[in-house]
Amino acid sequence: MSDQGRVITYGDAGVEALREEMRRDDSIVYIGQGIGSRGGNFRQTRGLWQEFGDDRLRDTGICELGATGAAIGAAMAGTRTVVDEVFLDFALEAITQIVQQAANISYMSNGKIKAPVVIRGAMGSVRSAGAHHSHTFYNWFANTPGLKVVLPATPYDLKGLFKTALREPGPVAVIEHKSLYNTKGVVPEEEYLIPFGDARIVREGKDLTIVAMSRMVDLAAKAAVVLAEQGVSAEVIDPRSIVPLDRQKITDSIKRTGRLVVIDESPSYCSFAGELLAIAAEDCFNELKVAPKRVCSLGVPNPFSPVLENQMIPTVDRIVNEVHDLMKQ
């Protein structure tokens, strides 16, 4: 990661990516609720409507199924689109179009039709949003052949991955995290892209490998600082895109450290964390010193009570404790 540049928010990094790509490619059309003059529920399109107008920033009523299908159909017909579900939860209203149409179209048409559409949504727990506004089901998307899935954890990654998504031939789910929008980071002035399938080593270490996605990357990094003070050297890796996955960089690290802990905001059962443990078993069986471990959200709908929600989601303390348990084995 470059340390040259300005400090901007995660939200503004997404806006910059869109502005640059919409200037570069005048076919890009952005569809969603409140994304025009309002500038987005999370301010995720702030200022774009003033520059690109109603034709390219197309506000809709509440109709995720129709709007997402229209974004996919436009993409199939040669107009690159972004459909903003706002809350990722609302993509469920449109899931048939995403899974059955967008993800399948290239294969079903023998590669003759592509759907260059970005499906954008903000996931995850934030300040008692409750069960209807907190889901993190990126593992469902990752289990859908034909769909690429990126989970940016920092402003730098969001901008670079979003720009790459806007040049992909097919559908990409760009899944942000709601509680990251106001976080800040260094983003270069000059243009850059981040290729998919290129994991980021957040912190180097030798005793164990921690893999974390999205907001969990920050928690994992904080836990690694605490662990270092306690004499445990943790390597932290962020896959950044989970489809495609940088299997090489992750398994190289596991082979080096012999230990794996995955931090995942989804419930553990059938989670992406489970996939990473399977990969460790397949590729690193001989090098593993202890059984790998998952630190995930509990398998309950997101509770409203801050006390209960805090109990459900991984915390820095929980990660530190789980790592110590693993290191004792």
Add this chain to the structure above:
Amino acid sequence: MSERVLTEQISQELLLTYYKKVLELRLFELKVQELYRNARLPGFVHLYVGEEAVAVGVCSHLEKADLVFSTHRGHGHALAKGVPAGIVLAELWGKKTGSSGGRGGSMHLYAPEYGFMGTNGIVGAPIPLATGAALSAKLKKKSGVVVCFFGDGAVNSGSFHEAVNLGAVWNLPVVYVCENNLYATEMAFRRATKNTSVASRAAAYGMLGVEVDGQDVVAVHEVAQAAIQRAREDAGPTLIECKTYRYVGHHEGDPGTDYRTREEVQHWKQRDPVKLARKRLLDSGVDEKDLQAADQEVERLIDEAVEFAEQSPEPSADTVNEHVF
């Protein structure tokens, strides 16, 4: 229904073209039925027998670059849009030479090179897709038009409501063509909805709605011509309800007699689109002998399609991972 009195006569030549196309769709489906019943074709198929006049009457007004989105009962739409019968049949056979190289099948026929954007296994799903394609066409400003076919089964789905509403409010160059064949699988339309006039629903979206006899290719021709012209001139979308009927079951294997009477099927067969088109030609003075020559020409075309598809190779197994992304 009485024969439609046309405001404008169509030429004998065009009528003959329509007749041959309607017959092509009919003979194609009867051949598919035969092949399927003889266990030659994999998967499952939904046949268009009885509804041919709709596809032909609508698609005859489209340019190659105009786009068509279709349904699970979509072989006829593909043929009417100009996709050669051979590559459609090869796809139904799962062959390498099929429109999707055998990756799609009956419900996933794609031939964008002919402006055919696909049959679809999901009822209702093509309506948002076609609406988006029409948005693309509008933004490109090249007078392109999109036609979306769907059945009465689709109009009670949320996809219909959300997409048609967007098409109307964005004033898109799209024609929504409902083939109301009275049954969604076995569910009678009158049992599925209180308002059985699909065309009347257009008013709810501030859109033009028209009802037409879907058995008469000339009647469909006339209504579709006006709707497509409106779309091309950026005058907005139209919802056309074509009253039609499938003689066969929902899919091959469904006898189609559990939920409707034989009398009802016979009643509709009296207004058969092939016979009606033929009668129009005879009434206009075309010789029976000329019609027999036309029949033979279409039969040859279907025979050639079968030969092509049958002799085509299977896809190579090691290509299974291609074209996922």
